[in-house]
Amino acid sequence: xxxxxxxIEDAKTGDxxxxxxxxxxxxxxxxxxxxxxxxVMVGSGLQIxxxxxxxxxxxxxxxxxxxxxxxxxxxxLGGALQWHLTFMWIYIATGLVYIGYQIFSGxxxxxxxxxxxxxxxxxxxxxxxxxxxxxxxxxxxxxxxKHAYTxxxxxxxxxxxxxxxxxxxxxxxxxxxxxxxxxLARVWHFLIMWAMLAFVFGHLVMVVLHxxxxxxxxFTGWKKDPEYPSE
Amino acid sequence: MKPRTDSRKFKTISRRELxxxxxxxxxxxxxxxxxxxxxxxxxxxxxDWASARxxxxxxxxxxxxxxxLTPFEKxxxxxxxxxxxxxxxxxxxxxxxxxxxxxxxxxxxxIQALPKVTQNTRHVCVEGWDVIGNxxxxxxxxxxxxxxxxxxxxxxxxxxxxxYYESLDMATAMHPQSLLCYEMYGQPLTREHGAPLRLxxxxxxxxxxxxxxxxxxxSHVLGKVGYWEDQGYSEFYGL
Numbered sequence: 494x495x496x497x498x499x500x501i502e503d504a505k506t507g508d509x510x511x512x513x514x515x516x517x518x519x520x521x522x523x524x525x526x527x528x529x530x531x532x533v534m535v536g537s538g539l540q541i542x543x544x545x546x547x548x549x550x551x552x553x554x555x556x557x558x559x560x561x562x563x564x565x566x567x568x569x570l571g572g573a574l575q576w577h578l579t580f581m582w583i584y585i586a587t588g589l590v591y592i593g594y595q596i597f598s599g600x601x602x603x604x605x606x607x608x609x610x611x612x613x614x615x616x617x618x619x620x621x622x623x624x625x626x627x628x629x630x631x632x633x634x635x636x637x638x639k640h641a642y643t644x645x646x647x648x649x650x651x652x653x654x655x656x657x658x659x660x661x662x663x664x665x666x667x668x669x670x671x672x673x674x675x676x677l678a679r680v681w682h683f684l685i686m687w688a689m690l691a692f693v694f695g696h697l698v699m700v701v702l703h704x705x706x707x708x709x710x711x712f713t714g715w716k717k718d719p720e721y722p723s724e
Numbered sequence: 725m726k727p728r729t730d731s732r733k734f735k736t737i738s739r740r741e742l743x744x745x746x747x748x749x750x751x752x753x754x755x756x757x758x759x760x761x762x763x764x765x766x767x768x769x770x771x772d773w774a775s776a777r778x779x780x781x782x783x784x785x786x787x788x789x790x791x792x793l794t795p796f797e798k799x800x801x802x803x804x805x806x807x808x809x810x811x812x813x814x815x816x817x818x819x820x821x822x823x824x825x826x827x828x829x830x831x832x833x834x835i836q837a838l839p840k841v842t843q844n845t846r847h848v849c850v851e852g853w854d855v856i857g858n859x860x861x862x863x864x865x866x867x868x869x870x871x872x873x874x875x876x877x878x879x880x881x882x883x884x885x886x887x888y889y890e891s892l893d894m895a896t897a898m899h900p901q902s903l904l905c906y907e908m909y910g911q912p913l914t915r916e917h918g919a920p921l922r923l924x925x926x927x928x929x930x931x932x933x934x935x936x937x938x939x940x941x942x943s944h945v946l947g948k949v950g951y952w953e954d955q956g957y958s959e960f961y962g963l
Contacts, residue, residue, distance in 0.1 A: 500726045501734045525748045545852035552798040571956040579767020663785040663963040713738040
């Protein structure tokens with residue numbers, strides 16, 4: 494896919510720097526709306542979980558995780574539900590706008606993991622975790638990155654579906670049934686949150702490792718000195 | 725050939741792209757103490773509005789086999805005040821008021837004369853736990869017909885012997901699985917479970933299942949919503 498590229502001439506020295514327009518406006522907007530709403534959903538979700546930190550029976554109650562209040566949002570169950578039930582709409586709307594934009598603009602090709610990316614997975618894993626040499630970079634995202642981004646979008650969809658099954662186990666009884674019933678839907682919802690947090694952790698580590706130009710590109714769209722050929 | 729620009733122009737382009745993200749700052753309104761409460765109240769109200777749209781009168785809550793039942797002794801007893809408010813069963817009546825043709829005091833025998841319904845349904849607590857219970861009683865809709873409730877009324881409000889109070893939208897009150905419940909697991913309600921009469925509404929969250937009922941009012945406008953709702957919980961909370 495052709496990416497918009499530009500050559501920047503320094504006004505004083507005349508040096509040329511290349512830049513590519515990597516992240517379209519809608520993607521950047523959705524990224525930051527999602528970053529905030531995901532933070533609120535996780536914080537308030539953990540406070541909701543504190544009301545019954547178990548996946549077993551109420552009697553006798555076996556607590557699984559008495560999450561510290563300092564890492565929870567909303568103060569009490571009712572307050573956390575207000576945050577959760579308000580931000581879920583922002584979270585869902587952001588997801589729909591993002592997925593809709595990616596499909597209709599064709600920009601999904603930048604990020605969607607396809608079969609062609611499969612052989613590139615192992616070399617990237619070797620590079621990241623086992624000191625292997627860095628495979629040549631041809632696109633904005635390497636195969637492992639595409640896999641991570643595609644997976645986390647899938648997790649986002651699942652977080653909404655499992656959430657709907659918990660919120661409306663009667664109106665969406667078919668959904669709760671597909672997930673193994675209300676009780677299991679709550680377990681999935683919780684596990685999906687941890688999977689997403691694992692992604693966020695890895696994501697933040699990579700952002701730090703990739704430096705300033707990469708970080709700025711999620712604000713301005715433009716990435717200076719891209720690692721990959723710009724045209 | 726790539727288009728060329730100079731570093732000053734590129735800065736302007738970058739700044740313009742950055743400024744396009746200002747709508748994200750709107751979420752910062754939630755961090756302003758004076759705005760946070762009304763915003764969250766609005767969000768919850770929107771959720772309740774959407775919940776009412778999602779409610780379908782003809783859609784039944786899942787029912788379960790007897791083998792799926794939570795044992796009676798493991799069915800939690802939840803209340804906001806006391807397990808047993810000390811109802812005098814000999815003098816007990818349900819007082820019907822509001823937009824009804826036949827207001828007055830109804831005895832348990834009068835209520836039990838209506839067709840009996842027994843069902844195994846899931847009880848979901850707002851805290852996150854759930855149990856499957858066996859509930860016997862009469863359809864709330866049958867009782868509302870008996871007292872000549874105004875079909876255009878919008879709410880049914882109940883008051884309880886322990887001063888708890890709750891409300892239901894009319895569509896939920898008229899749902900065929902919404903019960904005035906006087907039996908659990910084939911036995912008359914125990915005092916802890918709300919004797920002599922409680923609500924069992926499988927399409928609503930647990931705190932709507934008010935116990936020890938004493939008064940039932942049919943109305944077009946809602947005064948008090950419910951004990952927990954008035955603390956900040958969802959007003960509709962349909963499942």
